[in-house]
Amino acid sequence: MNGYTNKILFVNLSDNSAGIIPTEKYIEQFVGGRGIAVKLLYELTPKNVDPLGPKNALIIMTGPLTGTIVPSSGRVDVISKSPQTNLLGGSNAGGFFGPELKYAGYDGIVITGRASSKVYIDIYNDDVEVKSAENLSGKGVFDTVKALRKNDEDTQVACIGPAGEKLVNLSGIAFSMRNYAARCGLGAVMGSKNLKAIAVRGTKGLDVAVPDQLKQIADEMRERIKDTPSYKEFPEWHHKLFRVLEADAKTFFGNYDNVLWDGRFEAYENAEKFVKGAELKLQSCFGCPLRCWAYINMKNVGKASAVACQGTLTSIVNFAKIKDFNKVWEAYLLCQDMGLDTGGTSATIAYAMDLYSKGILSKTQVNAINLTFGDGNAFVSLVKKIAGKEGIGELLADGVKKASEKLGEAAKKLAVYAKGGQELWLMEIRPFKGVALSCAVTDSGSHNRAAYGLCEFYYRSMKTQAETVAKNIVGTEEAAQPTRYEYKPKLVAIYEDMHTLADSLGVCSIPFMPVGLDLWTKAYTASTGRETSPKDLMYVAERIRTLERLFNIREGLTRQDDTIAERMFSEPLKEGPWKGEALDKVMFEKMIDEYYALRGWDLTGKPKPETLKRLGLEDTCA
Amino acid sequence: MDKIVVVNYDKCIGCRTCETVCSLVHEKRINPSESRINVVKYEEIGANIPVLCQKCEDPACAAVCPMDAIKVDESLGTYIDYTRCVGCKMCILVCPIGGIGLNPANKKVIICDLCKGDPQCVKSCPEQALEYVDVSKLSIKKRREGLEKLAKFLEVAKI
Known part of the structure; x- marks a missing residue:
């Protein structure tokens, strides 16, 4: 299918074998990026997989819009089981790696196993080679990127620094000089595989279904x-x-x-x-x-x-x-x-x-x-x-x-x-009830992967805009007020779905909302030739969120895990514009009940059988 | 030569939109390697330098072409006559700025054709780092830009 390269590169570092997983069979249900990555992780790893063991899979996926002419399309989604949370670990990075990977002919890379010594994967179009990285051992990110680029700055590098090599849970994966899939300890997963880096250069390019139309939409x-x-x-x-x-x-x-x-x-x-x-x-x-x-x-x-x-x-x-x-x-x-x-x-x-x-x-x-x-x-x-x-x-x-x-x-x-x-993303949580909810129910770690740009964020500085967005999404301006508990579950669920779609289409979540889902949908169709609608895409997002949930339940998550540190409840803010604010336990749990109901999950947070059936996930047992 | 694409290096944010647009317009697909314009980056010093044919008045590529396949249009400058080009790549070797590319798919030499006088990279550049400028006004434009600081100084100094 156009827009995709239709190939996902699969490398097992234990026996140095490689293969191709066809993207095609996952497209209809999971679109790409985060969606397909979560599906692959679920399929490829056994229950209770050790995050730092050879059986864990590290998945780097682009989306169908990654590397196209569409703006902000440099994203890759990185998925694995997180050593830090023992749950799904997801992090999304920008830069130029994703487009280059697609130009080399791959929608994504799946890495399993563990190399016997330090290696890197060198990709140039169809040539894929696992090479020794002994000389890069212990080297910082900047030197590693420089060494693997060999004076061609179009060569893009995904790598870990010394922290990842030492399996530090606070380590991330760097994409060339600055972009990071920083969260969830994914650097340690890469380190556990003895994989120092992936270097990619691609000159094959990408076919799209209706080029001229795609250009107009991109403009x-x-x-x-x-x-x-x-x-x-x-x-x-x-x-x-x-x-x-x-x-x-x-x-x-x-x-x-x-x-x-x-x-x-x-x-x-x-x-x-x-x-x-x-x-x-x-x-x-x-x-x-x-x-x-x-x-x-x-x-x-x-x-x-x-x-x-x-x-x-x-x-x-x-x-x-x-x-x-x-x-x-x-x-x-x-x-x-x-x-x-x-x-x-x-x-x-x-x-x-x-x-x-x-x-x-x-x-x-x-x-x-x-x-x-x-x-x-x-x-x-x-x-x-x-x-x-x-x-x-x-x-x-x-x-x-x-x-x-x-x-x-x-x-x-x-x-x-x-x-x-996982440590919270930098912002005070207590007054922001939607963000707090998002932190608790998200697939992994903090809210930056779920509720980025939630209209609460900018209520103080851009009240009118925040209220307009809130009204458009849940029908009332009040939903934009940070300290209100009401309406937040619906607001968060919709933001999560939008964010999931951005991560799955392979575009950045910052311009995703302002551009509007209608245009992204049109871009998807012009790029792939596959007809879809905003409604259908939101339905896919819901499916992905529920599959993420199923993965976490498989790995032992219960409702008790859907929370935030105790201090956010017990210790009201002592000073500042939100003085006295804390999270209220009863209201917080009520938000979670309501969120579960919206998602079609029961009160223990488990997706109901009818939800699984509706989303076509009935074969995925938790 | 009437007009050329002028690169304002300091404005380029390195997003490579020009590359995707160029390949889409000319090849109906997306591939920076098939683009007539390429952003060369020196990440460590923060330099992004879009490179494309500068439409030389006395083009070395045309002079060296053994098949006389590179011709010069009075208004749009150098262009390739693909009926004559045999793909010897001599032009790539002699171009002083690397402004000529090689399409990796069909091994054809590629060179900016200014989109027949309506360069799409210029239109799509989000930062106006590319401008389509009348050659006759090129030096006056650069002169004015270069002297802006002095003019401001003179104003402040009330000389």
Whole structure:
């Protein structure tokens, strides 16, 4: 079928065998990307599969729109069983890897087994070779990418840093120089397979069903994206980002116990001064007009590209309260190079700082590091220790939840994490009831994979827009108010479905909503020649979400797992615009009941037989 | 030569939309390797440099072609007469900027034809990093852009 390459590359590293899985049979039910990846994971792994064992599958899937002329189509979805949560692990990355993979002739790659020594997979169109990566062992992401590109910057590389090699649960998979599938410990899964990298170069290209029509649709989409507030604001986000978070009252500092940190304005000013002063060039992922990241050259510290993302660069400042932006940049580059999830790592370090300040971690335990909030050097030392699992790093390498379990009750009480034990994505959760629900019911980890851009997010700064969106989706403006519990289950379910579709079509979730599902649907049809409708696609999304649920139930998930850290309920915010806000347990459980009902799941969170039948999943037993 | 595509390097965000549009327009499929324009990246220094035929007034490619397959249209500049081209690739070797490509599918030499005077890459570029500019106005345009800083300085200094 056009739009797809119709081949998924299957590599078993245990016996060095490779094969092709035809994409065709999954298209109707699961479309592509995240959808097909989840289906493959379900099919290819046995129940209770060890996330770091050879039987786990690491799946990198593109969607039917990936690498087409459609804007923002550089995405890949990475799926595996997560070592951090023991549930489905999913993370989505932009950049240029997905398009290159398709031009080489593959819709995706499935990796199983474990190589006997460190290897990388080298793909050039039909030539697929497993090669020795011994010389790359222990190398950082930047050097690895450089080595495998061999002066051809169109060669795209997916790789892990030292952290992934050491099976650190806070590690992610880097896609070339900056894009990350950061969450859920997928770097450790890749490391467990002794797979250092995948290098891909493709010159075969892609056939689409109705080229001229697709071009027209893409032109219209580009215009719609250019009309969005994001488009206008993104060039300034690199230095205004902290103010954006403040304007929406999503800011918190430290280990979720501080909103009005008195050093924050100094920190913001430092960030603004440094980022503005650094050599800056706005950049975009494949086919995208949004330019939401930039090359930054911080004199004397280092140059690289940075993302203006609420979850990464900012998280170092917010979690660790570091004012010196030189240090922040150094720490950020180090996380990127070591192959760490910057957000999760920052949260874990803030947690350790909090424990140390309260005497729960002793000076000896923290290896005599001055582990106090604001100390950039301490932060950098800890990143190194986590990446190498040395000293205190051994305790912290798998994130907040697992560290807390080793440290006892007092430590457990201070731990904040989302479902399954993954650190939350950087934003205060307590006032945002929809986001909280989303964190609890999502397939994996935090809400960035489910409710990105939920209209609650920007209620404070763009009230009218938030209300319009809420009214369009659930029929009432009130649904946009962050602190309201009502209407949130429906709002979250629809956002989840939209997000799932973006991840499955292979496009970015940021412009997905503003462009509108009607145009994405038209693009899908023009690209593949397959007739479908927005309604049909939403139905596919529902099927994918339920299959994700079935996978998690198979791996032992129960309703009790659909929650968020206790502190978000028991500890109201002490200060700031949302002073006094906490999550209400009764209202929260009520939201979950309602969400389950909307999904056609029973009160234990298990999909009902009639739901499975309606979605054509009756053969998939949980 | 009347007009050429001028690249404003500092504006290019590296999204490669021009490549997909070009291959779609010319080959009715999507493949940067079949595009007449290619964004060359130097990621470590943050440089994105779209490269395409600059429509030389005295084209080396045409001079070197043993089959006289590269011709020069008065208005649109160099173009390839595929009835004569034997695919010897000499033109690729002599082009000083790598502005000539080779279609990997059919091994044909490819060169920008300015979309017959309506270049689609220019239309699709989200950042106006590509502009279709009258050759006669090229130097005055660059001169004005280059001197903007001085003009502002003079205004401030009230000289």
